[in-house]
Amino acid sequence: MAVAKAKSAFVCTECGAEYRKWQGQCSSCQEWNTLSEVHLASARPGGGAALGRSGYAGDLSREVIDLGNVDLSEVPRMSSTFAEFDRVLGGGLVPGSAVLLGGNPGAGKSTLLLQTACKLAQQRRILYVTGEESLSQVAMRAHRLQLPTNGLKMLAETSVETILAVSEREKPEILVIDSIQTMHLEDISSAPGGVAQVRESAAALTRFAKKTNTVLLLVGHVTKDGSLAGPKVLEHMIDASLLLEGGADSRFRTLRGQKNRFGAVNELGVFAMLEQGLKEVKNPSAIFLSRQEEQAPGSLVMVVWEGTRPILVEVQALVDESALGNPRRVAVGVDQNRLAMLLAVLNRHGGLFTGDQDVFLNVVGGVKVLETSADLAVLLAVVSSLQNRALPKELVVFGEVGLSGEIRPVPSGQERIAEAAKHGFLRAIVPRANAPKQAPKGMEVIAVDKLSDALDAL
Numbered sequence: 001m002a003v004a005k006a007k008s009a010f011v012c013t014e015c016g017a018e019y020r021k022w023q024g025q026c027s028s029c030q031e032w033n034t035l036s037e038v039h040l041a042s043a044r045p046g047g048g049a050a051l052g053r054s055g056y057a058g059d060l061s062r063e064v065i066d067l068g069n070v071d072l073s074e075v076p077r078m079s080s081t082f083a084e085f086d087r088v089l090g091g092g093l094v095p096g097s098a099v100l101l102g103g104n105p106g107a108g109k110s111t112l113l114l115q116t117a118c119k120l121a122q123q124r125r126i127l128y129v130t131g132e133e134s135l136s137q138v139a140m141r142a143h144r145l146q147l148p149t150n151g152l153k154m155l156a157e158t159s160v161e162t163i164l165a166v167s168e169r170e171k172p173e174i175l176v177i178d179s180i181q182t183m184h185l186e187d188i189s190s191a192p193g194g195v196a197q198v199r200e201s202a203a204a205l206t207r208f209a210k211k212t213n214t215v216l217l218l219v220g221h222v223t224k225d226g227s228l229a230g231p232k233v234l235e236h237m238i239d240a241s242l243l244l245e246g247g248a249d250s251r252f253r254t255l256r257g258q259k260n261r262f263g264a265v266n267e268l269g270v271f272a273m274l275e276q277g278l279k280e281v282k283n284p285s286a287i288f289l290s291r292q293e294e295q296a297p298g299s300l301v302m303v304v305w306e307g308t309r310p311i312l313v314e315v316q317a318l319v320d321e322s323a324l325g326n327p328r329r330v331a332v333g334v335d336q337n338r339l340a341m342l343l344a345v346l347n348r349h350g351g352l353f354t355g356d357q358d359v360f361l362n363v364v365g366g367v368k369v370l371e372t373s374a375d376l377a378v379l380l381a382v383v384s385s386l387q388n389r390a391l392p393k394e395l396v397v398f399g400e401v402g403l404s405g406e407i408r409p410v411p412s413g414q415e416r417i418a419e420a421a422k423h424g425f426l427r428a429i430v431p432r433a434n435a436p437k438q439a440p441k442g443m444e445v446i447a448v449d450k451l452s453d454a455l456d457a458l
Helices: 083-089 109-120 135-144 160-170 195-212 233-237 284-288 336-350 372-386 413-422 451-457
Strands: 007-012 035-040 098-103 126-130 153-156 174-178 215-221 240-245 252-260 268-274 277-280 299-306 309-321 329-332 357-363 395-397 427-431 444-448
Touching: 007 195, 035 195, 083 240, 083 252, 083 268, 083 277, 098 109, 098 195, 098 233, 109 126, 109 135, 109 174, 109 215, 109 277, 126 135, 126 160, 135 153, 153 160, 160 195, 174 195, 195 215, 195 233, 268 284, 284 309, 299 372, 299 413, 309 372, 309 413, 329 336, 336 357, 336 372, 336 451, 357 372, 372 395, 372 427, 372 451, 413 427, 444 451
Parallel strands: 098 215, 098 240, 126 153, 126 174, 174 215, 299 395, 329 357, 395 427, 427 444
Antiparallel strands: 007 035, 240 252, 252 268, 268 277, 299 309, 309 357
8 A cells, every 4th residue: 555655844933934845044034044844744545535526625515604694793701800811802711712822931821821720610611731830730839829729620731632632521611721832743743842743733722622612722932032932823823812021020910912813902911920929900000100209310201002091101211421432222111223213303303412322211110112102201201311300200291203303193192191190190291183172180281293392391
């Protein structure tokens, strides 16, 4: 009997592009040395499906449905017992969905899922599969966190075939896999954590979740640059990709959605790491505004919009004379290229030269600001440090700065001003298009059109 020849392909770990032969550079994303060999499942000799008249195999009994006749009933969701977790998910866990939770080692991925699983196990069927730790290690952590352990089904296994067989028998509503990098399929010869194993293991688990309407929660590792380890195609398979950020030396953790088919991708959940595990922070602005009594130069509060709510965070700037021929530009929490662009705008339209100065910028609390509403606050903090003059403690600022020095409006300006007034701020410098017709009681709102107007307002 003829033996089918094993086939293989080369997959780019950055973009997921496939090639028949190995090459040094990926033609799609232009990255070097990112192609890894993946062994494909070979077709059985003589085992092909019957072909129709068109030459294609498939189930011809499938019906085509008109888009207008699709059922629009709300997808039922189940709460994760964490309001911040539900916020990032878009309202809760959706049956049949696959959710990937990534983060650095020690960020609290396993802790968050263990807390969620232990609480939900009191009323739902949950199977927690651990491939990195023993059952005794997980039990010790649950005991240390004072979690209810009765009712949670545990399995220490790395074989996907065994996990699927046990899941067929137990029929869980939620299946937790910790982590996807430790899982392996018997038919694939590569080691666990490789491109082929991660891709095929995730595909098999996702197919099971869709077929049985089970919520699949996967734990994923990240690389040194913060991106998800493994093939890029893994992010295309799943329904939601969440990233838990925060170093081991930080008390707070932020959960940010990077992809979500059932909700917004720019939601942010904030947690505090305590002895009893992760505890959600219901008012993030309060923890990010723990400022000193005496205001220092270069410190300013801005209002950023994360998902469906405004958050007040403090930005700090330090401008110092440079001893180098090429002054340094260091930014933590904001885009470094955008900082360089804003400094050029400050020189051209604000009349303040920083070409011979080192500029350091930091967003307090480890928050990463991804929107442009922080532009005006960043520039005013730099000006404050450059002139060594402290800004008023009751001042809050937001607005986008254009290349011609104009101050552009940002979304949800009214809500940002209301949030600042709620926390006791008395003055606000905002774009003119965001200025309310009637300012909140006790607050002075200064509307500006150009960067020069904002500098004069100080």
